[in-house]
Amino acid sequence: MEDAQVVAMLVRRCIAGDVVAWEEIVQRYNRRIYNICYRFAGSGDDAQDLTQEVFIKMFRTLNSYDVERGAFMTWVTTITRNLLVDHFRKSKQDRMTESLDTTSSEHEDAMPLSEKIEDKAPAADTNVQSRETQELVHNALQKLSPELREAVILRDLQDMDYKDIATVLKVPEGTVKSRINRGRAELARLLQRTYRQVM
Amino acid sequence: MAGETKNGMQCAEFDALLNEALDATLTGPKLESFQAHARVCAVCGPLFAEADAGRRWLKSLPEVDAPSHLVHNILLATTGYESQRVAVRPGAKASWVDAITGWLRPVFAPVLSMSRQPRFAMSFGMAFFSLSISLSLAGVKMSDVRHVDLRPNAIKRTYYETTGRVVKYYENIRFVYEIESRVREFKRVTAPPAPPPQEQNKEKKDNNTSGQPEPRQERNYSQGENQPVLASLPNDPPVVRMTTYRRLV
Numbered sequence: 001m002e003d004a005q006v007v008a009m010l011v012r013r014c015i016a017g018d019v020v021a022w023e024e025i026v027q028r029y030n031r032r033i034y035n036i037c038y039r040f041a042g043s044g045d046d047a048q049d050l051t052q053e054v055f056i057k058m059f060r061t062l063n064s065y066d067v068e069r070g071a072f073m074t075w076v077t078t079i080t081r082n083l084l085v086d087h088f089r090k091s092k093q094d095r096m097t098e099s100l101d102t103t104s105s106e107h108e109d110a111m112p113l114s115e116k117i118e119d120k121a122p123a124a125d126t127n128v129q130s131r132e133t134q135e136l137v138h139n140a141l142q143k144l145s146p147e148l149r150e151a152v153i154l155r156d157l158q159d160m161d162y163k164d165i166a167t168v169l170k171v172p173e174g175t176v177k178s179r180i181n182r183g184r185a186e187l188a189r190l191l192q193r194t195y196r197q198v199m
Numbered sequence: 200m201a202g203e204t205k206n207g208m209q210c211a212e213f214d215a216l217l218n219e220a221l222d223a224t225l226t227g228p229k230l231e232s233f234q235a236h237a238r239v240c241a242v243c244g245p246l247f248a249e250a251d252a253g254r255r256w257l258k259s260l261p262e263v264d265a266p267s268h269l270v271h272n273i274l275l276a277t278t279g280y281e282s283q284r285v286a287v288r289p290g291a292k293a294s295w296v297d298a299i300t301g302w303l304r305p306v307f308a309p310v311l312s313m314s315r316q317p318r319f320a321m322s323f324g325m326a327f328f329s330l331s332i333s334l335s336l337a338g339v340k341m342s343d344v345r346h347v348d349l350r351p352n353a354i355k356r357t358y359y360e361t362t363g364r365v366v367k368y369y370e371n372i373r374f375v376y377e378i379e380s381r382v383r384e385f386k387r388v389t390a391p392p393a394p395p396p397q398e399q400n401k402e403k404k405d406n407n408t409s410g411q412p413e414p415r416q417e418r419n420y421s422q423g424e425n426q427p428v429l430a431s432l433p434n435d436p437p438v439v440r441m442t443t444y445r446r447l448v
Contacts, residue, residue: 019278020304022274023274023280026270026277034266039260044266048265048269048272052276133259137260141257156257157260181214184221184251184257186249186253187253188248188249188253191252
């Protein structure tokens with residue numbers, strides 16, 4: 001039996017009041033949802049609360065899921081993303097991108113900071129093994145704007161395809177691709193700067 | 200810039216192909232044009248390098264484990280039930296008991312979930328109660344089950360014994376007994392009268408040449424078969440006189 005069919009059957013059983021089926025769904029998706037929340041919110045405690053909220057909302061609105069309209073994972077991710085956006089708005093954390101592309105001077109024709117910095121950092125894949133490095137990447141991710149952050153999380157951490165990401169974010173596929181590229185580039189710039197400060 | 204054309208490719212086109220190039224799905228002449236443009240263009244070249252570096256940084260992030268009590272908390276918050284599963288760490292080898300349980304769980308899960316519902320428990324309880332009453336009325340004791348003889352003759356004998364006990368019990372019930380006696384009485388009343396047996400008795404008397412007195416019949420024929428025979432005293436009972444002689448020693 002295919003995974004989609006298994007999930008559809010679990011959802012039907014869940015709607016019929018089967019507690020075991022609901023537990024199966026929770027077991028299947030809790031890790032994935034927790035990871036999205038953790039990478040977006042930045043802290044484990046927030047991620048835990050948000051994951052719980054996602055499942056509570058999912059449990060209440062499971063009737064509204066239509067198998068014909070899309071994959072269950074896309075539906076779950078949409079709920080997660082909506083809650084994350086709400087959480088971001090509520091917490092009023094203005095974590096807009098500290099973009100290195102923004103000019104450091106008031107002159108519009110001033111050179112972007114990224115162009116001033118020479119890329120003498122060691123190759124990325126030689127340093128990523130250490131825990132400290134992972135922490136640096138995680139912290140840099142928190143400095144991206146929510147639009148860019150959610151796009152790169154869904155693409156590079158959750159391996160979703162562009163079409164599904166476009167469905168979740170409710171934007172055209174071209175916009176998704178553009179956000180992903182901008183997010184990746186901005187993250188790289190932030191990390192290069194951080195590395196220079198550390199080293 | 201977006202409108203510039205270098206090596207047969209505009210920056211906007213380069214930007215559009217950037218994802219395909221990073222996903223390694225870009226091939227052929229388009230890939231060559233893309234790479235040539237990246238080498239020459241001062242904007243697109245660094246953009247490609249940064250996007251590639253950023254993608255690798257992100258890919259280096261491991262998937263984190265959710266807290267062990269998260270599932271428990273979610274289940275409590277949503278259904279109020281606690282998890283029925285044993286938490287298994289990813290990578291930890293499951294025992295064969297867990298493996299078998301895992302295979303059987305999807306098969307028995309619907310039955311188990313239904314059995315947890317109060318109405319099913321109520322029905323099951325009533326069925327068990329009825330069955331236990333029936334067995335006790337039939338004289339079956341659970342302690343005797345282990346000593347049961349499964350030979351065909353023994354089974355047959357047990358069957359007849361049990362049937363006999365049930366019939367006996369049934370017939371001894373006062374209500375059944377009353378109904379049966381009423382039915383018998385009703386049959387007797389409605390049945391056509393039998394020919395008088397006097398002639399036959401007379402013949403019998405005539406035939407009796409033995410000279411012996413006939414045995415007395417104690418039955419009271421005037422009474423019904425099912426009517427009780429009561430002892431009675433006449434209104435003027437005979438006076439009985441008794442004389443007692445004392446013996447002086």
